[in-house]
């Protein structure tokens with residue numbers, strides 16, 4: 001983390017978990033535990049159907065609400081899809097774009113990621129752009145090239161003045177939901193690389209202000225060590241965000257003086 005130049009963001013990614021009543025129960029449990037996060041911003045990424053309730057439940061708290069995906073058009077004949085404008089009007093602040101599960105199961109490509117990033121920014125949402133390599137790619141030694149490619153594609157056509165709204169999440173696919181975490185050195189290397197690419201595209205000032213999260217089996221045990229790395233500015237947390245007590249422990253790790 002580097003609190004001097006950029007925001008630390010701890011975001012829970014619920015994926016396809018929690019019904020409306022479970023969302024309410026989670027909010028009841030989380031709010032008293034959370035207190036006032038000193039340094040970091042706390043974000044919860046919830047399924048579409050629960051976003052409206054979630055924004056109301058956390059209205060008086062310092063938790064921001066995020067969607068897990070959006071469409072790249074603002075409206076039209078796209079049955080079953082949800083636009084960035086629709087999310088913005090609900091009070092949603094962030095949206096995850098290009099999560100590896102969407103790339104893997106729903107044909108999300110670097111091209112659609114780019115279109116969605118621009119649509120989100122246009123609507124006034126902050127995209128959390130996910131990038132990361134598979135185990136095969138890591139073993140082939142092409143991780144950094146692949147990350148460069150994903151970051152450049154995601155940002156194509158994004159003007160410098162919009163970059164303060166952009167968040168990256170480095171999520172090695174082999175670490176997601178597997179219990180295998182990247183070592184803090186591995187995670188730092190890639191997060192630093194993401195910042196290097198941003199520096200080449202937009203210059204040093206923009207690069208040092210962008211929040212770069214790590215995601216992939218982050219939990220209360222490993223959070224502190226990961227967050228101690230200079231280029232890891234938070235976490236995108238799946239499994240450990242489903243239990244309020246575990247999630248709060250990770251927030252507390254980010255809030256230490």
Ligand code: PGA
Pocket residue numbers: 013171175176177178179215216217218236237238239240
């Ligand atoms: P995980 O998921 O923490 O369960 O590994 C992270 C993510 O997919 O964002």
